[in-house]
Structure formats: C-alpha cells, structure tokens
Amino acid sequence: MAETKEKSLSDEKPKPRVRPIVRLGIFLISHSFHVSVVCCTAGVLALFLLPVLAKNTYISENALMPGSASPMLSNQHVSDGNRLVKDLTNPNSKSSETGIESHKIIAQYMLDLGAEVSFHKFHPQMNQFHPLHFFSSPDSGKIQENYSCSSYGINTVGIIRAPRGDGKEAIVLVTPYNALKSGFGEALSLGIAYSVFSLLTQVTWLAKDIIWLVADSQYGEYAAVAAWLREYQTPKFSSLSAPNAEMCPDVNNLFELKGHSISGSKFSNSFRRAGTMAAALVLKVRDQNEQFEDTISIYAEASNGQMPNLDLINVVNYLAVHRQGLRVNVEKLWSLLNSSWLKSLGEIFESLAKVAKSLYPKWKFGIPATEYVEGTATLASSLYYQALGVPTGPHGAFRDYQVDAITLEISPKFSLDKVWRNDILLRGGRLIEGVIRSVNNLLEKFHQSFFLYLLTSPSKFVSVGVYMIAFALLIAPLPMVAASLYVDANSSSKRSKGDSSTPSAITDTDEHSIxxxxxxxxxxxxxxxxxxxxxxxxxxxxxxxxxxxxxxxxxxxxxxxxxxxxxxxxxxxxxxxxxxxxxxxxxxxxxxxxxxxxxxxxxxxxxxxxxxxxxxxxxxxxxxxxxxxxxxxxxxxxxxxxxxxxxxxxxxxxxxxxxxxxxxxxxxxxxxxxxxxxxxxxxxxxxxxxxxxxxxxxxxxxxxxxxxxxxxxxxxxxx
Known part of the structure; x- marks a missing residue:
C-alpha cells in the first residue's frame, strides 16, 4: 500500500518548465517562413536606408587640430617647386633611355635642401596566382628572370630628420613619377611635393621625420611603392639577384652627382630608413581639366576591403573644403545617378520624412531625393570597391603593413599655364602642409575614429554598427530555416514509416530504424x-x-x-x-x-x-x-x-x-x-x-x- 502511494506521488510530480529562450527558439523554428519574409524584407529595406541614416563626419582625435595654424607655405616655396617642374619638363632631362637624368635632377634638388638622399633599385615582379599566397601581401610574385639594365626601377628617396623628434616616427609623402613617359601632371605633383619639402626643412615644429618617396612608376605605381615598403619593413642582406655594376653603367653613374661625393655628403649608396610610419599620402595631379571647379579626389580602398582610419579622410576633407576651397570627390557608380527607380525611392523617403517631422518636429529624419541618389551611388561604389578587394591606388601597399594611407588626385579647373600652375602649387602645397601638420601633432597612431565604415559622401559615413544591421537581418533566417527543414524532414519520414506506436511497443527493429x-x-x-x-x-x-x-x-x-x-x-x-x-x-x-x-x-x-x-x-x-x-x-x-x-x-x-x-x-x-x-x-x-x-x-x-x-x-x- 505504501509503495502504491509513493508511486502515485512520483507520477504527480510536475514536469520541469521549458525555459523562455527555448520557447522562443521553438516558436521561431515553427514560424520560419514568416520570420524569413520579415527579416529579408527588413534587411533589404535597411540597406536602402543606409544613405538616410548616414552621419556627418567629425574629427575624433582632438590632437589633430586641422586648420588651427596658419599655413606657412609662401610664394618663394612655390617658385622653388616651379623651378623643379621646369627642369623636369626640359627635353634634356629625358635624353637618357633609362631616365637617369631625371633621377639625378630630383636627387640634386633634395640634396640642396639638406635632406638625406638615397636611391632604391628594384626589379619588377610578376603577380601570379598561387594558392598559398592568399591573405598575404600581393607583391609576393617572382622576379623576372631575364632582366636587363633597362628593366630596373629606381626610386628616389629623401628624408628630413625632425628637429624636435627622436627618429621613432615618420610621415611618408609619395609622388609617382615615370621618367620615360612623364606627363605635365606628374611633374606638377613633384613640384607640389618639393615646395612642401622645402618648407619642412626650415620649420621648427616638426616632430616626425618626413620621407619623400619619388616612386618610379614605369612598371606601375603600386609595384614601385610596394618594392620600397618591402625593403623598408623586411630588409634583405644579399644582392644575389642584382647584375654586376659593369653591366649597367647608367645605374652605376647614379652615385656620381655633381658637387657631392659619396663620403662627404648626405647622399648614401645604402638604403636609408626613418621611424615607424604614422601615415602616408600619395599625391597625383591629373593632366585633364575639370569643367567647373578645382577638385581633389580621395581614394582609400585597400586590399580585402581595408580602409584607413576615418580621421585621415576627415582632416583632408576639412582642409580642402574650408581652407583651400577645393571640391572633394569620392568614387560613385555613375550609372545609378540617372536611375529613375532610385529617384522615386528617394522621393518616397523624403515624403515619409516630412510626415514624420509633422508628427514630431524634433525628429530629424530623411534627406532630399537628389542627395539620396548621390549618397546611394557613393555607397554602392564604396561597397563595390571594398568587395573587389583590389587597392584603388598605391596607398594600398601601406595598408598591407597597417599604415593609414590615402591617394589624393588633384584635378585643376583650367589648363596649367603659368598663372594657374602657381595657384595649384600654392593650394595643393598648403593642403599637404596642413595634413602633415595635423599628423605631426599625434602622440600615437590613428585609433580614435572608425576603421570599418562606408562613405556616402566626403562628409558623411555609415559606421559598422549601422550597416551590420542589414547583413544580420539578411542571414538571421538561415539557421531557423535549416532547423525547421531538419525537423520537418525527420517528422515526415517518421509518418511515412508509420512510427506511431507507443514507447512500450517499440521493437528492436523500430529502434534500429530510428x-x-x-x-x-x-x-x-x-x-x-x-x-x-x-x-x-x-x-x-x-x-x-x-x-x-x-x-x-x-x-x-x-x-x-x-x-x-x-x-x-x-x-x-x-x-x-x-x-x-x-x-x-x-x-x-x-x-x-x-x-x-x-x-x-x-x-x-x-x-x-x-x-x-x-x-x-x-x-x-x-x-x-x-x-x-x-x-x-x-x-x-x-x-x-x-x-x-x-x-x-x-x-x-x-x-x-x-x-x-x-x-x-x-x-x-x-x-x-x-x-x-x-x-x-x-x-x-x-x-x-x-x-x-x-x-x-x-x-x-x-x-x-x-x-x-x-x-x-x-x-x-x-x-
């Protein structure tokens, strides 16, 4: 009797309650179809809302202080830059088949300023597919076997040692230059860099070393910069691949500069280095003219979607617009600008914004339809070039070594005659001066602002915390649908086999089938x-x-x-x-x-x-x-x-x-x-x-x- 009573009490014991998280999971799995429709629709809608949700850019690092000091670049420095441009465009400087005369001229100008000068010789490398080289630097190709003296690339490097620095940090300024097929735009970019370089040899506020790299772009701008960076970061102590000096007299004559002996000057045959790179700027000038105003284009995408710290772009944008009066451009997908459906979508969002503002005046939601179309075109371009994983300029070589870098391309409004040439030299030089001065103020590397972002304009961005919402909504239904399909497949198989017997009636064959x-x-x-x-x-x-x-x-x-x-x-x-x-x-x-x-x-x-x-x-x-x-x-x-x-x-x-x-x-x-x-x-x-x-x-x-x-x-x- 007692045993029967205990058994009845044990049978009446309440079942354990299912946890709320388990109930929620069961509910989502059982309604996976409706959840999928809602999540996918919300994910696509959130993606189209990103231009509306974009925020204005701002300087996160207070130490940058862009524009806080008056520019020091004067007309005298512009004259020095003009002099270099004139010498480089002189037909006599291109008389050599290897472009040696141009390299000598550039090195001579650097030495006259008191900078440390050296030449970096490199071989062009062939990028080839190799299955083990993914996620490594893209310059891991092999050197051409049948090289000649003419196949050499020669980078000219000048270094200014900071009077207030300890030599542990440096800022890099890169100007691509092809001595064999150089246009006037490349020569003008060297003139801008030289005018800034001339100024920086005289200032007392410089706390970081300045490296001016004139990259030999005859085999590609990226290849020249990557070769120099590879030697800078991972030095080689053998030169087995280099031919004898007797075979290349022109290359050997690089060290015979007029008025400077190797032992008694700052010209060196060895590879020279400065401190850890804080940032890098690649400067280019287009030969083609803009129709409306002087513009500067910013290219920031590097390999595998890497982006520089947003503060570097913000500094350039602020100085270019508010100090030098330049219009800043970032890449757009131009085919979207004339899209009628995109314009209609922007008008819908604009109408919804007006309704929302009428209901709650403090709610600032929505942008004009034209701004939405431009923002979407810029956002699509940012997504596209990041997704490609291919650098949009030589700045990508720096991101492979975790150095923040961007490429700046100046497009003048008018033809580059003497008057407008001086104007571009002055404004471009002051822009570079301001960026270098801001980076010079940093006590540590860029870290305050965003590294993961999408641009909708030069002054607006979408942070990772916003654009991840669209992606999360798109992939959220996948695990629920997978679980629902698995449960449905097993249950339907069980019904088809007639597995409706009670547990007491399960035989060995049933257990085996289960x-x-x-x-x-x-x-x-x-x-x-x-x-x-x-x-x-x-x-x-x-x-x-x-x-x-x-x-x-x-x-x-x-x-x-x-x-x-x-x-x-x-x-x-x-x-x-x-x-x-x-x-x-x-x-x-x-x-x-x-x-x-x-x-x-x-x-x-x-x-x-x-x-x-x-x-x-x-x-x-x-x-x-x-x-x-x-x-x-x-x-x-x-x-x-x-x-x-x-x-x-x-x-x-x-x-x-x-x-x-x-x-x-x-x-x-x-x-x-x-x-x-x-x-x-x-x-x-x-x-x-x-x-x-x-x-x-x-x-x-x-x-x-x-x-x-x-x-x-x-x-x-x-x-």
Whole structure:
C-alpha cells in the first residue's frame, strides 16, 4: 500500500518548465517562413536606408587640430617647386633611355635642401596566382628572370630628420613619377611635393621625420611603392639577384652627382630608413581639366576591403573644403545617378520624412531625393570597391603593413599655364602642409575614429554598427530555416514509416530504424562536402591553366569550365556511394540537403563578414533568397497554385543571377553596357582578383559556386 502511494506521488510530480529562450527558439523554428519574409524584407529595406541614416563626419582625435595654424607655405616655396617642374619638363632631362637624368635632377634638388638622399633599385615582379599566397601581401610574385639594365626601377628617396623628434616616427609623402613617359601632371605633383619639402626643412615644429618617396612608376605605381615598403619593413642582406655594376653603367653613374661625393655628403649608396610610419599620402595631379571647379579626389580602398582610419579622410576633407576651397570627390557608380527607380525611392523617403517631422518636429529624419541618389551611388561604389578587394591606388601597399594611407588626385579647373600652375602649387602645397601638420601633432597612431565604415559622401559615413544591421537581418533566417527543414524532414519520414506506436511497443527493429533516421543527415552532409571540395578544386584550376603559353582569356575560360564539369563528375562517381544515391530518391531527402546547404552558407557568410564585410553583404543579397526559396520544381508544378508558380519563376531567375559569371556580366552590363560584354572578360576579372590575393576570389570559388550548384540540384531533384 505504501509503495502504491509513493508511486502515485512520483507520477504527480510536475514536469520541469521549458525555459523562455527555448520557447522562443521553438516558436521561431515553427514560424520560419514568416520570420524569413520579415527579416529579408527588413534587411533589404535597411540597406536602402543606409544613405538616410548616414552621419556627418567629425574629427575624433582632438590632437589633430586641422586648420588651427596658419599655413606657412609662401610664394618663394612655390617658385622653388616651379623651378623643379621646369627642369623636369626640359627635353634634356629625358635624353637618357633609362631616365637617369631625371633621377639625378630630383636627387640634386633634395640634396640642396639638406635632406638625406638615397636611391632604391628594384626589379619588377610578376603577380601570379598561387594558392598559398592568399591573405598575404600581393607583391609576393617572382622576379623576372631575364632582366636587363633597362628593366630596373629606381626610386628616389629623401628624408628630413625632425628637429624636435627622436627618429621613432615618420610621415611618408609619395609622388609617382615615370621618367620615360612623364606627363605635365606628374611633374606638377613633384613640384607640389618639393615646395612642401622645402618648407619642412626650415620649420621648427616638426616632430616626425618626413620621407619623400619619388616612386618610379614605369612598371606601375603600386609595384614601385610596394618594392620600397618591402625593403623598408623586411630588409634583405644579399644582392644575389642584382647584375654586376659593369653591366649597367647608367645605374652605376647614379652615385656620381655633381658637387657631392659619396663620403662627404648626405647622399648614401645604402638604403636609408626613418621611424615607424604614422601615415602616408600619395599625391597625383591629373593632366585633364575639370569643367567647373578645382577638385581633389580621395581614394582609400585597400586590399580585402581595408580602409584607413576615418580621421585621415576627415582632416583632408576639412582642409580642402574650408581652407583651400577645393571640391572633394569620392568614387560613385555613375550609372545609378540617372536611375529613375532610385529617384522615386528617394522621393518616397523624403515624403515619409516630412510626415514624420509633422508628427514630431524634433525628429530629424530623411534627406532630399537628389542627395539620396548621390549618397546611394557613393555607397554602392564604396561597397563595390571594398568587395573587389583590389587597392584603388598605391596607398594600398601601406595598408598591407597597417599604415593609414590615402591617394589624393588633384584635378585643376583650367589648363596649367603659368598663372594657374602657381595657384595649384600654392593650394595643393598648403593642403599637404596642413595634413602633415595635423599628423605631426599625434602622440600615437590613428585609433580614435572608425576603421570599418562606408562613405556616402566626403562628409558623411555609415559606421559598422549601422550597416551590420542589414547583413544580420539578411542571414538571421538561415539557421531557423535549416532547423525547421531538419525537423520537418525527420517528422515526415517518421509518418511515412508509420512510427506511431507507443514507447512500450517499440521493437528492436523500430529502434534500429530510428537510429538510422537520426543519422540520415550525414548523407546530405557528405553531398555538401563533396560539392565544397569540388569548389576548392575549381579555385585551384586557374593556377595550372595560367601555365599554358599563349592562351587567350576566352580559351582559358572555356578550359576552366570544361575541367570544372569533368572534376565534378569525377568526384561524384568516386566519392558518392550507391547507398547515398538510393537514399537521394526518398521523400524529403532534398529538405535535408537544403538544410545542410543553408548551414554551410550561413557559416561561409559569417566568416567572410570578418574578412571583408562588403563581399559578405553582396553575397548575402545573391545567395540568401536563392537558398530560402530553393525547392524542387516538380513539386511546384504538381501544386499548380499561383504561389507555387511565382516561387518557380523566382527560383529560375535567382538561379541565373546567382551564377558567378552571370552576376559578373549583369553588373558589367549595368555599368558599361551589355554590348561590351565578352566571355573572356570574366577570366580577366578573376585573374585580377587572384593576382591581388583578394579573398573575394576564394569566396566565389568555395562558397558562392558550391551554394549555386547545390541549389540547382535541389531545383531539379526528382521527388
């Protein structure tokens, strides 16, 4: 009797309460369809709202104090710069086939100011695809084997030692210059740099060393700067690759400067260094003229979407606009400026802003429609160039060593005659002087402002805390849909097998079938793994295709496609077991494949957002809708409803757009016109990605392409 009573009390013990977080998870999984629609719609809307949510830029580091001191650059310094421009544009300075005379002139001018001068000789390097060089510096190519004296690149370097410094920090000023094919704009950029250099040799407030690098750009601006930086940061103690001096008399004569002996002056044959680089500025002047006003363009994107500290851009923008009267430009996608649908969207946001302001006057929401269109075009350009992962100028070489750097390109309003040349020299020189003076005030490296941001104009930006919301909303449905598909696939399989028996009636055969069902997802995981392994093989194939001599881009692309298809068929026949093929025909097996595919896409997008957010954002726009909507077309045909028909059309459209070559040609057509598209263009674009070691290349080959193949296999699954 007592035992019966104790048993009844134990049966009446209340069940443990489910935690709220578990209840929330169960609710989201059970309503994954509605959650997906809401999150994806909100994610796309949040992306279009970014220009509206952009904030005005501001100086975070108070020590910078831009414009607090009056400029010291005078007309005398402008005259010195003009003198250098005149000597460089003299035909006699270009008489040598190697451009030695121009280098001598520049070095002589630096020595006359009392600077320490040296020449840096380098060999051009060929950027080639190598599978182990990703996420390393993009200048890790091999040196040309058949070099000659004319293949040398020669950088001219001048260093001013700061009178109030300890030699531990330096500011770098770079002016690309091709002595063989130099235009007047390059000579004028050297004149601006020399006028500033002349001033800085006289000032007493300088606390950081100044390095003026005249980069020999005959093999590319980036290559010259990267070669000098590589030697500066990681010095080499052997010169086995250099030819004998007797073989190159012109190069050897570089050290025979008039009036300066090697032992008795500040000219040195050895590589000279200063302190740790605090910042770097690359200065260029365009030969073409602007139609309306003097402008200065800022290029900031570096490899894999890296950006300099926003304070550096803010200082340049403030000094250029408020001190020198220059209009500041950042890159835009010009095709969007004439977009009618974008203008209509901006007008909608402008109308909503007026309604919101009428309800609550203190709520400052919305911008004019024209400003919204320009902000969206600038934001799209910022996303695009960050997603490419290819530097937009030689400043990218500095970001590989975590040095904040930007490229400034001055475009004059009028032709560069004597009067307007002096004006550009004066205003450009004072701008560089002001930036150097602000950086000189820093007691530590740039760290106060943002490193992760998107620009909507030179004076407006979107911070990481805002633009991550759109990405988070886009990928939020992925884990919920994956869990929902897994639960639905298992439950439907259980119903189809008639597993409705009570626990007391479960036999050994039932337990065995349950165990097999619980591990069914491994077959789907195996299929997904095989496809991702194939994606890795496809990513490595260009390394071998590029070894084929005299192969055109179109031929290389076709070979790549054929080898990719052959490797996929081979992997499927070797690694896919007959058991997996038999199970693939079971009901709801496609749901398990889709569940594992969505999980892998979620992981891939999450990892890519850490490496390059812009690539992950664009990838999410292409891949998330395709993954969520993927369903066998045969089921939609059977259903015959309007909803299933719309889903089938969306699947076919997304299947075409998300294919990497198709997405490339669509984007190229929107920017340059569809008449200029060529099959070989995709190969050349991909070639540029791997030459610069862009992580976007790995993302396309190992995340986007496998996801597309798996979704296509789901669409054509035979249920």
């Amino acid at each position: 165990a097999i069902r619980s591990w069914r997802w491994l077959n789907s995981a195996k299929l997904v793994f095989i496809v991702h392994l194939w994606g890795a093989i496809v990513s490595l194939l260009p390394y071998f295709i590029s070894q084929i001599p005299d192969c055109s881009p179109t031929t290389s692309f076709m070979i790549w496609v054929l080898l990719s298809i052959l490797s996929l068929l081979t992997l499927n026949s070797v690694l896919a077991s007959p058991l997996a093929c038999a199970k693939a025909t079971q009901e709801k097996e496609w749901a398990l494949v889709k569940s594992v595919t969505i999980s892998s896409v979620f992981i891939g997008l999450g990892l890519m957002s850490v490496i390059n957010f812009a690539t992950a954002e664009i990838g999410a726009l292409l891949m998330v809708p395709m993954c969520l909507l993927a369903q066998p077309l045969k089921l939609d045909v059977r259903a015959g409803t309007l909803r299933s028909f719309c889903r089938m059309i969306c699947n076919l459209v997304l299947g075409h757009i998300a294919f990497p070559p198709a997405a490339f040609f669509l984007l190229k057509g929107m920017l340059d016109g569809f008449g200029n598209a060529n099959v070989g263009d995709f190969w050349m674009w991909v070639e540029s990605l791997w030459a610069w070691n862009s992580a976007t290349y790995l993302f396309i080959g190992m995340v986007q392409l496998p996801c597309w193949v798996l979704c296509i296999s789901i669409l054509f699954h035979t249920c």
